[in-house]
Amino acid sequence: MPAKKSPAPKSRTKVRELLFGDLWEYDPAPESAPAHIDARYGLFIGGKSVAPKSKNYFDSISPRDGKKLSEIPFAGKADVDAAFAAAKKAFPAWSKLPGKERGKYLFRIARLLQDRSREFAVAETLDGGKPIKESRDFDLPMAAAHFFYHAGWADKLAFVAPGRTLEPLGVVGQIIPWNFPLLMMAWKIAPALATGNTVVIKPAETTSITALKFASILQDAGLPPGVVNIVTGAGETGAAIVNHPGAAKIAFTGSTEVGKIIQRALAGSGKRLALELGGKAANIVFEDAPIDQAVEGIINGIFFNQGHVCCAGSRLLVQESVADAVIARLKRRMQVLRTGDPLDKNTDIGAINSAEQLAKIRELVASGVEEGAELHQPACKLPKTGFYFPPSLFTKVTQSHRVAREEIFGPVLSILTFRTPEEAVEKANNTPYGLSAGVWTDKGSLILKMASELKAGVVWANTYNKFDPSSPFGGYKQSGFGREGGKHGLLDYARLA
Amino acid sequence: MTRPALRRLLDEIGPVDATGIEERVAKYTTRSIKKQSKVFGLKLAVTMVDLTTLEGKDTPGKVASLCRKALCPHPGDDIPRVAAVCVYPSMVKHAARHVKGSGVRIASVATAFPSGQAPLKTRLAEVRQAVADGADEIDMVINRGAFLAGELGLVQDEIAAVVEACGESTLKVILETSELETYDHIRAASFLAMRVLRPGDFIKTSTGKTSGNATLGNNQVMLDAIRDHFLDTGTEIAMKPAGGIKSAKQALQFLVAVKETLGDAWLNNTRYRFGASSLLNDLLRQLETQRSGAYQAPYTFSDDSSGY
Numbered sequence: 001m002p003a004k005k006s007p008a009p010k011s012r013t014k015v016r017e018l019l020f021g022d023l024w025e026y027d028p029a030p031e032s033a034p035a036h037i038d039a040r041y042g043l044f045i046g047g048k049s050v051a052p053k054s055k056n057y058f059d060s061i062s063p064r065d066g067k068k069l070s071e072i073p074f075a076g077k078a079d080v081d082a083a084f085a086a087a088k089k090a091f092p093a094w095s096k097l098p099g100k101e102r103g104k105y106l107f108r109i110a111r112l113l114q115d116r117s118r119e120f121a122v123a124e125t126l127d128g129g130k131p132i133k134e135s136r137d138f139d140l141p142m143a144a145a146h147f148f149y150h151a152g153w154a155d156k157l158a159f160v161a162p163g164r165t166l167e168p169l170g171v172v173g174q175i176i177p178w179n180f181p182l183l184m185m186a187w188k189i190a191p192a193l194a195t196g197n198t199v200v201i202k203p204a205e206t207t208s209i210t211a212l213k214f215a216s217i218l219q220d221a222g223l224p225p226g227v228v229n230i231v232t233g234a235g236e237t238g239a240a241i242v243n244h245p246g247a248a249k250i251a252f253t254g255s256t257e258v259g260k261i262i263q264r265a266l267a268g269s270g271k272r273l274a275l276e277l278g279g280k281a282a283n284i285v286f287e288d289a290p291i292d293q294a295v296e297g298i299i300n301g302i303f304f305n306q307g308h309v310c311c312a313g314s315r316l317l318v319q320e321s322v323a324d325a326v327i328a329r330l331k332r333r334m335q336v337l338r339t340g341d342p343l344d345k346n347t348d349i350g351a352i353n354s355a356e357q358l359a360k361i362r363e364l365v366a367s368g369v370e371e372g373a374e375l376h377q378p379a380c381k382l383p384k385t386g387f388y389f390p391p392s393l394f395t396k397v398t399q400s401h402r403v404a405r406e407e408i409f410g411p412v413l414s415i416l417t418f419r420t421p422e423e424a425v426e427k428a429n430n431t432p433y434g435l436s437a438g439v440w441t442d443k444g445s446l447i448l449k450m451a452s453e454l455k456a457g458v459v460w461a462n463t464y465n466k467f468d469p470s471s472p473f474g475g476y477k478q479s480g481f482g483r484e485g486g487k488h489g490l491l492d493y494a495r496l497a
Numbered sequence: 498m499t500r501p502a503l504r505r506l507l508d509e510i511g512p513v514d515a516t517g518i519e520e521r522v523a524k525y526t527t528r529s530i531k532k533q534s535k536v537f538g539l540k541l542a543v544t545m546v547d548l549t550t551l552e553g554k555d556t557p558g559k560v561a562s563l564c565r566k567a568l569c570p571h572p573g574d575d576i577p578r579v580a581a582v583c584v585y586p587s588m589v590k591h592a593a594r595h596v597k598g599s600g601v602r603i604a605s606v607a608t609a610f611p612s613g614q615a616p617l618k619t620r621l622a623e624v625r626q627a628v629a630d631g632a633d634e635i636d637m638v639i640n641r642g643a644f645l646a647g648e649l650g651l652v653q654d655e656i657a658a659v660v661e662a663c664g665e666s667t668l669k670v671i672l673e674t675s676e677l678e679t680y681d682h683i684r685a686a687s688f689l690a691m692r693v694l695r696p697g698d699f700i701k702t703s704t705g706k707t708s709g710n711a712t713l714g715n716n717q718v719m720l721d722a723i724r725d726h727f728l729d730t731g732t733e734i735a736m737k738p739a740g741g742i743k744s745a746k747q748a749l750q751f752l753v754a755v756k757e758t759l760g761d762a763w764l765n766n767t768r769y770r771f772g773a774s775s776l777l778n779d780l781l782r783q784l785e786t787q788r789s790g791a792y793q794a795p796y797t798f799s800d801d802s803s804g805y
Contacts, residue, residue: 016728023761024537024752029529133527292721293517300520336757345529442512462514 020335029345031132035123037209040071043079043232044215046086047225053078058234060209063129063351063387064342072208075231080200080240083229087171087198088246090226095168095196099155106151106193108221113144113186116217120210122343124182127209129351129387130305131342142467143186146485149469150190153490157195160487166494168196169272170248173241177254178204178353179308179409184253185211187484189228190469195494197248200229202241204254206354208232239265247271249493253310256407256433256478274482274492276310276474278407279435282428283313283464284450286421287322289440293462295329298413301438301464303337303349303391307411308357310479311436313464315404316415317424323417327395330413334378334391341383349411352387361389361410368394368403373414399430407433421446425453434476438464457483502649506685510725513680513718522713525753532787535749539784540577542748542776543570545766547604547737549583549774551705557591560584564595571781571798579777580766581634585610586627593631604634604669608659611673611704613638617655624662634667635659636772638704639686641676649689657693669699669737669770672719675709680718687722691734697767701737705772710741716751720758733762739772745783748776 040057042049054076060069075083094102113120121135130139157166172192176184181203192199203211211230218228231237235258242250242262249272252262256277266273283301285294301313318326342350352358369375373394382388393413397404403414418424428437437456439447451459457475460466467473472488474480482492500508530538548567550559560582567579581602584592589605596603605627609615624635637659643651660668670690674683690700700719702711716738723734736755742748748771755763763769778798785793 016731018724018727018760019762020757021761023764024541024756025534026528026530027532027534029531137527288512290512290514290517293514293521296517296521345527442514463516463520 018332026346028341030341030343031122031125031136031345033118033122035126036119036213037070037123037126041073041208041212041232043073043075043083044212044218044228044230045079045083046089046229047219047223049215052076053082058205060127060206061354062126063353064126065383065386069126070209072212072232075202075233075237075240077240080231080237080244083200083231084171084244084246086226086229087200090224091168091170091198094198094224094227097196099157102193102196103151103154105221105223106147106154106190109217109223110144110147110151112217112220113140113147117141117144120182120213123213124210125342125350128178128181128207129342129353130308131347131350132345133347134305139180139183142469143183146183146186146190146469150194150490154194157490157494160490161496164496166195166490167497168494170197171246172197172199172249172251172493173244173247174199174201174251175238175241175254176201176203178207179305179310181207182210182214185214188251188253191484191489191493193227195490197493198227200231200241200244200247202231202233202237205232205234242266249273251482251492252276259480272492274474274484275480276482276484277435277478277480278409278433279310279312279475279479280315280405280407280431280433281311281313281436281438281456282315282317282431282454283438284418284424284428284440285316285318285322285326286439286441286443286446287319288442289322290442290462291322291325291329294440295326295333297438297440297462297464298330299333299337302413303411304465306349306352306389308353308409309465311458311465312409313436313438314408314413315428316413317418317427318415319424320417320419323415327415330393331376331378334393337378337391339380339382339388339390349391352389352410355387357409358387358389361408361412364403364406364408364410365392365412368397368401368414371401371403373397373401373403399427405431421450425450429455432478435474435479436460501647503647503682503685506649506688507681510684510688510722513684515680515714518680518714518717522717522754525713525750525757528750528753530749530753536784536787538749538752539745539780539787540575541764542745542752542771543780543784544577544580545770546579546777546780547581547583547739547770547772548579548777549705549772551583551585551606551610555585555588557588560588560591561595564592564601566777566799567596567601568599570777571785576781576784580770583636583772586623586630586632589627589630589632597631602633603631604636605632606636606704608637610636610638611706613640614642617658621658621662624659628662628664628666632666634669635663636669636671636701638671638673639690641673644677644682644686649685652686653689653693656690660693660695660698667698668694669701670694671701671704671739673704673707674702674711674715675707680714683715683718684722687719688726691722691726691732694732694734696732697735699735699737699770701739701772703740703772705740711738711751711772712741713750713754717754717758720754724759733768735768735770736763737770737772742771742773743775743779745776745779748780
């Protein structure tokens with residue numbers, strides 16, 4: 001009960017801080033739904049699960065505890081040839097099917113995905129390490145939304161461009177990354193099918209399980225054999241897809257380094273290409289911004305999916321006059337982030353996708369410390385097994401630090417300051433990348449000015465990491481070209497007729 | 498031209514973005530509170546309840562029954578008492594007969610609750626009478642008319658006058674968030690009040706007499722304001738969401754907000770309260786479910802709820 005009052009003696013010298021202690025600890029709350037992961041998978045070619053001609057398999061490891069989850073087939077050149085042959089065979093009938101009928105398949109896929117969303121969310125978390133609350137509340141609903149959205153377009157292709165209609169390209173080869181395995185698959189497959197193409201797709205080496213599980217949804221939806229073919233493997237498999245003469249288009253999401261290799265390989269081949277590559281997005285906070293909500297947006301921008309996001313707001317540009325206040329609040333907010341077992345429903349930051357990625361993050365963070373930036377990490381207990389990295393931020397970062405220039409792809413924020421809007425634009429654009437940016441201010445006109453001057457495919461205003469199937473997504477400069485989502489995304493999978 | 502007082506205050510304390518606040522609080526609702534942490538949270542919530550009856554039809558008999566419920570919410574050794582009973586000023590002396598000295602405090606709404614539309618002299622006299630009759634805590638309403646008219650100085654002076662009239666009693670300042678409407682207004686009103694309050698005094702969301710009540714959103718704006726004020730001045734202001742919190746699940750979500758915004762020092766009933774009545778039986782029901790493993794019928798729990 002409150003003590004009887006007398007005017008409070010105000011302390012002026014003591015440094016005050018809040019205590020985020022263990023008075024009320026949350027008990028472990030592991031998601032218990034089964035993921036139904038097979039001990040061994042086959043390639044999905046011609047509507048059937050088939051053993052790889054290469055006869056090779058590799059282990060899929062869960063980053064959560066480093067344990068083996070399943071055996072994934074390694075598709076060699078002969079397997080990729082078989083997949084392209086199946087896709088080629090399926091193309092005439094699929095592309096001539098009335099749009100309305102193609103739409104029905106897409107609707108069916110979307111609904112089946114919703115029906116099994118919990119199972120897929122658990123599988124995604126086990127395979128990739130992202131927190132269950134993100135796979136449950138973001139990846140799965142968004143994947144279904146992309147199929148629903150494009151199902152609606154399938155019979156309206158005559159209305160995308162006035163007086164013209166869209167015709168499919170043929171067989172498209174698609175290669176997707178490990179950060180949003182199922183969602184990236186939906187981004188790639190849905191527009192390709194809606195416009196009448198057939199597909200050969202390769203998920204990332206470390207995250208093939210949900211793609212191979214997705215094959216059962218395609219079977220349940222009754223999708224004609226060969227319309228979608230899923231081949232798994234490593235770089236060699238990807239190269240076989242890229243260089244396959246049967247591909248009318250290659251769509252790739254991944255690193256800038258590999259994107260450049262693909263672009264070189266395709267030069268002169270006549271194949272279309274869409275690249276969605278890396279980023280080093282600037283999240284720009286002006287002094288008049290609603291600070292607490294900006295802090296929340298910064299946290300969301302960099303720690304979402306452990307920072308394994310190509311559009312992550314990994315460079316914070318904060319106006320000098322509010323830099324100390326923003327940094328103090330960020331540090332306080334980071335104290336209540338929960339890093340740990342991704343299957344726990346209360347986990348905010350899960351496991352790093354692979355040992356390789358963890359090593360890369362550690363190397364870049366070490367370079368930041370060595371180059372003189374100041375590292376801050378909240379005290380947190382990390383699990384003993386598995387791949388984990390604490391949420392981190394660097395202060396005193398300058399434009400020439402490696403942590404300000406290179407994509408870390410981990411939960412590491414680099415903080416820089418600026419004095420004027422012009423300086424903010426200059427610093428934000430001073431990067432080889434140009435995928436996304438964020439602007440935080442209470443002044444609407446400044447948002448519009450910044451949005452027109454920032455060279456980035458997406459500019460978020462007073463929010464961050466917001467996606468919608470109807471909103472095109474893609475980059476400038478070395479972040480790639482081509483758009484996914486919306487009308488722009490449809491046009492990338494068709495030719496105008 | 499002089500800037501309006503509210504703009505000047507907002508320039509000083511910073512604005513609130515509605516979308517951002519709502520996104521933040523949505524994360525609280527996904528926290529999964531299980532087993533021991535659930536029991537702890539539920540018991541904590543029981544100790545934070547201001548068990549309330551604020552009806553024209555309140556009688557000494559009704560107040561007696563409310564007090565009995567406050568002292569003994571449910572048979573069993575491990576069910577704590579609630580923090581306080583909250584009644585109209587005319588019922589304070591009746592409540593005093595039952596709970597004085599028991600540890601359960603007597604709170605009384607005053608200052609022409611819920612509208613506050615009475616002369617200041619009358620409102621202050623009401624406060625003094627309630628205190629004289631034995632109220633340990635006074636729940637006042639701010640002058641929303643003056644606030645919306647831009648007379649922030651007047652609003653603050655009136656709060657200061659009530660602080661003085663309270664004497665030794667704790668003061669809770671009701672902002673009536675639904676009538677202030679925007680998060681910017683709620684943040685501004687929180688600071689107006691906190692700057693004249695003593696450590697341990699409260700800011701409170703609502704009277705429970707309008708359509709809009711406590712939400713996670715306005716709770717968060719006020720918790721953020723309390724945190725900023727504490728870090729600036731060292732003064733610990735307490736918080737009371739009131740109205741609309743009917744289920745144990747909601748109460749736990751509000752407590753998660755406290756834990757993750759203000760930390761451990763605010764997780765007790767001198768720093769956080771729930772203005773509610775039907776909430777109590779749902780807390781008891783969930784506690785009983787945790788203990789016995791089965792849901793009990795609602796009639797298992799004695800019913801004294803009305804009001805909010």
